[in-house]
Amino acid sequence: MVTFDGTDDLTAAQFVDADLTGARFVRARLAGVVMRGVDLPGADIDAPWLTDDRLLVNGVDVAPYVEAELDRRFPGRAQRRAEDPDGLRAAWAAVERTWEATLARAATLPAGAVDVQVDGEWSFAQTLRHLVFATDTWLRRAVLQIDGPPHPLGQPNVEYATDGHDTSVFTPGTPPYADVLAARADRVAQVRDFLADVTPEQLEQVRTNPWAPDRTESVRQCVHVILEEEWEHHRYAVRDLARLAPG
Numbered sequence: 001m002v003t004f005d006g007t008d009d010l011t012a013a014q015f016v017d018a019d020l021t022g023a024r025f026v027r028a029r030l031a032g033v034v035m036r037g038v039d040l041p042g043a044d045i046d047a048p049w050l051t052d053d054r055l056l057v058n059g060v061d062v063a064p065y066v067e068a069e070l071d072r073r074f075p076g077r078a079q080r081r082a083e084d085p086d087g088l089r090a091a092w093a094a095v096e097r098t099w100e101a102t103l104a105r106a107a108t109l110p111a112g113a114v115d116v117q118v119d120g121e122w123s124f125a126q127t128l129r130h131l132v133f134a135t136d137t138w139l140r141r142a143v144l145q146i147d148g149p150p151h152p153l154g155q156p157n158v159e160y161a162t163d164g165h166d167t168s169v170f171t172p173g174t175p176p177y178a179d180v181l182a183a184r185a186d187r188v189a190q191v192r193d194f195l196a197d198v199t200p201e202q203l204e205q206v207r208t209n210p211w212a213p214d215r216t217e218s219v220r221q222c223v224h225v226i227l228e229e230e231w232e233h234h235r236y237a238v239r240d241l242a243r244l245a246p247g
Contacts, residue, residue, distance in 0.1 A: 027158065048232045074098065074235070080227035085203065088223055089195050095230045096188060102237060103181075109244055115174050118240040122155065125177055127237050128184045129155035134229040135187040139194060142210045142222045153183040191226060 004010060031053075047055070054061045071078040076094025079087065106114055106124055114124040122130065133154030140146040150156075152171045161167050203220040217225075 048228075070235070074231065077231045080231055081224055083203075083220065085195070085198050085200060088198070088203075088220075088227075091227055092191060092195050095227065095234075096192070098234060099188075099230070102234060102241070105238075105241060109241070110246065113244045114177055116244060118243050121236065121240060124237055124241065124244075125174070125180050126155050127233050128180050129153055130157070131229060131233055132180075132183050132187050133157075135191060135226060137210050138222045138226050138229075139187075139191055142207045142217070143194070143219050145207070151183055151187070153180055195223070 050063045051067055053063070055063045055066075076091070076098060079091035079094055082088045082091045115126075117123045117126075132151050133156050136150040136154055140148075141150075149169045152169060153175055154170055156165070156167060156170065198219075203218065203223070205219045206216045207219060207222055209215040209217050
């Protein structure tokens, strides 16, 4: 199989009468891609930032339909962009309820299933570890301005290493699942505690974007990122849990 990576520039490339059956695009930038007369049986598109723009299929913007269906499938997801303290507290409570049910579902899987990677994606345990990392980044580092290393059980994204960040602070390999659950529970509680008494004035405060120091975000926007991370990775998690379930 031919592999194109970040060193290959395919900007404005044309594929005419090309057979891309079974091709896989991972972390690929497809903004502005135009497809005409294409055959798409069984195509599977995962675009977490779909709401940021349009996705036209036969001239119809399907993004609003996709968002509405995801909100229907995952009760509480629609609250992820709440603006006021009470709304954000309710949004986080919905996240907690959803993940509690999903953790209970994962507990019914065969031993070791939480560490199995489906199609090369993160395992269930790695997904929980990434949410620890996301909370460290957007709550502890950005909002609370805690100057310290991230939790060693955090799972950074691929770009973290390629951007030159030190990954030696993170635990390599497959740590015990019980330790992962404990780290995750601690970070969940930290978000809950922060939102418990946050005020409208605090939500308006400005913080430095943890990934782009030349940009600023409001505390509210940082919380929105946390909620987006929770719901998107929950969607990935339940997708893969369905593949790991017996039968």
